Amino acid sequence: GQQLNQSPQSMFIQEGEDVSMNCTSSSIFNTWLWYKQDPGEGPVLLIALYKAGELTSNGRLTAQFGITRKDSFLNISASIPSDVGIYFCAGRWGSQGNLIFGKGTKLSVKP
Amino acid sequence: EPEVTQTPSHQVTQMGQEVILRCVPISNHLYFYWYRQILGQKVEFLVSFYNNEISEKSEIFDDQFSVERPDGSNFTLKIRSTKLEDSAMYFCASNPGTINQPQHFGDGTRLSIL
Numbered sequence: 001g002q003q004l005n006q007s008p009q010s011m012f013i014q015e016g017e018d019v020s021m022n023c024t025s026s027s028i029f030n031t032w033l034w035y036k037q038d039p040g041e042g043p044v045l046l047i048a049l050y051k052a053g054e055l056t057s058n059g060r061l062t063a064q065f066g067i068t069r070k071d072s073f074l075n076i077s078a079s080i081p082s083d084v085g086i087y088f089c090a091g092r093w094g095s096q097g098n099l100i101f102g103k104g105t106k107l108s109v110k111p
Numbered sequence: 112e113p114e115v116t117q118t119p120s121h122q123v124t125q126m127g128q129e130v131i132l133r134c135v136p137i138s139n140h141l142y143f144y145w146y147r148q149i150l151g152q153k154v155e156f157l158v159s160f161y162n163n164e165i166s167e168k169s170e171i172f173d174d175q176f177s178v179e180r181p182d183g184s185n186f187t188l189k190i191r192s193t194k195l196e197d198s199a200m201y202f203c204a205s206n207p208g209t210i211n212q213p214q215h216f217g218d219g220t221r222l223s224i225l
Contacts, residue, residue: 033214035216041218041219042117042202043216044216045213045214045215048213050211090154096159096161096208097159098144099144099146099154100156103153104153
């Protein structure tokens with residue numbers, strides 16, 4: 001089945017630093033989504049990407065849909081304590097298909 | 112902003128019992144999904160539902176599981192004869208059905224099987 005490799009597994013950074021995480025897939029997707037999950041809550045959508053090569057920003061967050069359609073990255077600039085949480089990438093084939101999730105990147109920010 | 116709502120937030124059930132998890136998707140959405148997240152692991156797809164029938168299901172979604180849209184607003188997941196390994200967070204999600212739209216997730220139901 002389709003697999004997503006998300007890295008790094010965890011990050012410990014100082015407030016103000018930039019963060020980068022990425023996902024790679026064994027097969028192509030036509031949608032990449034990035035979600036954030038806080039403890040005890042559901043995934044919250046951060047950025048959605050629908051076109052190979054697309055670069056999209058949402059405030060301090062920037063994500064790109066890889067040109068090969070097999071990868072995506074998420075950057076967070078000038079991190080703040082509320083960025084703490086688990087970030088998941090998710091890929092989808094088809095406009096309504098189920099999402100394949102990465103294993104998540106746990107972000108810890110030290111004030 | 113419209114939300115996917117799930118009830119209960121936490122369900123504790125004896126092994127072997129049946130449990131029904133409830134979801135109210137966003138009102139104008141047409142596609143509905145259930146996902147599962149075992150503690151500390153990634154989110155896994157269970158089933159998708161469209162036009163009053165299952166459109167796709169994973170190998171996790173076996174005969175123990177069923178879904179239903181009993182009325183115009185609710186979407187339920189029934190788990191029969193629960194097992195210890197069914198303990199997990201169960202997330203409902205919905206999607207408008209138009210092209211290039213993401214899935215929106217509820218806050219989940221934590222299912223604990225004793």
